Amino acid sequence: YSFDELKQILQVRCIEEQVEMTDDALELLTRIAQETSLRYAIHMITTSNLVAKKKKSKQVELVHIERCHGLFYDVHRSTK
Secondary structure: OOHHHHHHHHHHHHHHOOOOEOHHHHHHHHHHHHHOOHHHHHHHHHHHHHHHHHOOOOOEOHHHHHHHHHHOOOHHHHOO
């Protein structure tokens, strides 16, 4: 998929999961999807939303994506 296609898929998933995400967070998540996998990025929507709720934020922000990316390894990073 292209960057724009990945971004659109992730936007649809956010809508389906009723997750509000800032533009910066969506950009980062899309780059992560390019570098790792779309499946990994889709799972990050849910986990990042949980982190955002814990921090009493109404939207998933860049820091929430970064936090989850640091906590949960994708296949490529876990085998290094």
